[in-house]
Amino acid sequence: ETGVTQSxxxxxxxxxxxxxxxxxxxxxxxxxxxxxxxxxxGPQFIFQYYREEENGRGNFxxxxxxxxxxxxxxxxxxxxxxxxxxxxxxxxxxxxxxxxVGYTFGSGTRLxxx
Amino acid sequence: AQSVTQLGSHVSVSExxxxxxxxxxxxxxPPYLFWYVQYPNQGLQLLLKYTSxxxxxxxxxxxxxxxxxxxxxxxxxxxxxHMSDAAEYFCAVSSTExxxxxxxxxxxxxxxxx
Numbered sequence: 001e002t003g004v005t006q007s008x009x010x011x012x013x014x015x016x017x018x019x020x021x022x023x024x025x026x027x028x029x030x031x032x033x034x035x036x037x038x039x040x041x042g043p044q045f046i047f048q049y050y051r052e053e054e055n056g057r058g059n060f061x062x063x064x065x066x067x068x069x070x071x072x073x074x075x076x077x078x079x080x081x082x083x084x085x086x087x088x089x090x091x092x093x094x095x096x097x098x099x100x101v102g103y104t105f106g107s108g109t110r111l112x113x114x
Numbered sequence: 115a116q117s118v119t120q121l122g123s124h125v126s127v128s129e130x131x132x133x134x135x136x137x138x139x140x141x142x143x144p145p146y147l148f149w150y151v152q153y154p155n156q157g158l159q160l161l162l163k164y165t166s167x168x169x170x171x172x173x174x175x176x177x178x179x180x181x182x183x184x185x186x187x188x189x190x191x192x193x194x195x196h197m198s199d200a201a202e203y204f205c206a207v208s209s210t211e212x213x214x215x216x217x218x219x220x221x222x223x224x225x226x227x228x
Contacts, residue, residue: 004157006157031214033215033216035216035218041220041221042204042218042219042220042221043158043204043216043218044218045215045216045217048213048215050213055213056212056213056215058215090157090158092158092216094214096213096214100146100165100208100210100214101163101165102146102148102160102163102165103160103216104160105150105157105158105159105160106157107156107157108156108157110155
């Protein structure tokens with residue numbers, strides 16, 4: 001098991017720009033989820049991919065989009081960045097279904113929008 | 115709908131004292147419950163999980179939690195606090211089918227006093 005790795009670790013973008021965050025999930029995990037954690041708050045569910053198909057979405061606008069690839073990697077894309085998008089973005093992977101034992105989280109990408 | 119309430123955004127204990135972090139949940143379906151720990155500028159590390167097996171769950175670093183359906187609670191305890199336990203703790207609930215997405219509480223920051 002190699003765990004969940006995210007890149008980059010830190011990123012500074014200007015309001016209105018677009019950003020792509022990347023995640024490499026744990027091998028064998030069929031599900032990847034993305035969460036946004038604003039400063040001093042708990043993580044908020046953005047969306048989730050199961051076997052490369054989106055199968056759940058939180059209360060985030062369409063400018064938040066994603067992809068999951070067959071090689072256990074995934075992306076979170078955010079268009080038209082706003083100042084409120086500044087947060088820690090967490091990727092989590094797991095094997096959902098019978099025998100679900102929880103998600104493994106990456107260390108996150110700290111996005112600052114100026 | 116599911117929700118999580120963590121009572122006490124900040125908890126301070128003396129080194130060697132009992133740690134008690136409270137988590138109450140609301141769920142219309144049988145839930146899975148999790149406790150995660152987050153150290154500064156890091157991702158989330160799974161401490162323990164309740165996935166409908168034993169109601170008393172033992173985790174890493176000496177932590178344990180008890181699932182009490184009648185009280186809708188899943189409080190986290192540790193008999194003797196250590197300085198290294200100082201961190202942010204998050205309780206999360208998920209459904210036992212479907213997306214298995216997490217709903218997190220707002221977190222409790224644990225401070226350990228020497």
